[in-house]
Amino acid sequence: MHSLLIRILRIFPDYFEIARECLSTGSSRQLEVVHAVIFRKDKILFALRAHLRGWELPGGGLLPGESEETALIREVKEETGLEVTIERKVGSYRRTGLVPHKASVFRCRVDSGLMTPSEETPHLAWFRLQELPSTLFPWFRSELVDALANYEEEVNRIESQGLKVVMAAIWIDLAMRFSGDRAGGVVPVEESILHEP
Numbered sequence: 001m002h003s004l005l006i007r008i009l010r011i012f013p014d015y016f017e018i019a020r021e022c023l024s025t026g027s028s029r030q031l032e033v034v035h036a037v038i039f040r041k042d043k044i045l046f047a048l049r050a051h052l053r054g055w056e057l058p059g060g061g062l063l064p065g066e067s068e069e070t071a072l073i074r075e076v077k078e079e080t081g082l083e084v085t086i087e088r089k090v091g092s093y094r095r096t097g098l099v100p101h102k103a104s105v106f107r108c109r110v111d112s113g114l115m116t117p118s119e120e121t122p123h124l125a126w127f128r129l130q131e132l133p134s135t136l137f138p139w140f141r142s143e144l145v146d147a148l149a150n151y152e153e154e155v156n157r158i159e160s161q162g163l164k165v166v167m168a169a170i171w172i173d174l175a176m177r178f179s180g181d182r183a184g185g186v187v188p189v190e191e192s193i194l195h196e197p
Helices: 002-024 068-080 139-149 163-178
Strands: 031-040 043-048 059-061 082-097 101-113 123-128 155-161
Touching: 031 068, 031 082, 031 139, 043 068, 059 068, 068 082, 068 101, 082 139, 101 139, 139 155, 155 163
Parallel strands: 031 101, 082 155
Antiparallel strands: 031 043, 031 059, 043 123, 082 101
16 A cells, blocks of 8 residues: 555656656757667567656667767666667657657667666566567557568658547556556566666
């Protein structure tokens, strides 16, 4: 009961932080992020987001003057503890709506490292490609489909993140919080120990 109450109380500061981030993206510089699709045999690595609880592809924002590739390798190391090699760029996704941004997605392989969660990503897990959790944020699904398709050329997509996507993200967040981060209907193949902030 005590841990459930803590999860409920954490919703408000987390949602406040998310709202602050959304409002601060109104600068003249477009928000740019990178995501890594990391495969190992028939499995894919997902990270659990700390503030908006749900599964996502590892990655994050670019630092000023940083290339997409450098940012991706840095972010994956920070979030997962793993050193990766980029195999190819899957594509670019320009998203409109609540938080307009450009996401660049890369297919990667693990070279070395020990899977280690971080404050930003408190849980990491490998899932079978045939059994993805329902609590994977919806905007990562198109990236994953394109990475699996192995197109000869990079894809360029424009996607709208309207109210339907926002409501899906809130549902995922609440389902994860009230299940102790176990929602999604699928058991991971291998996972990290949950890092409590």
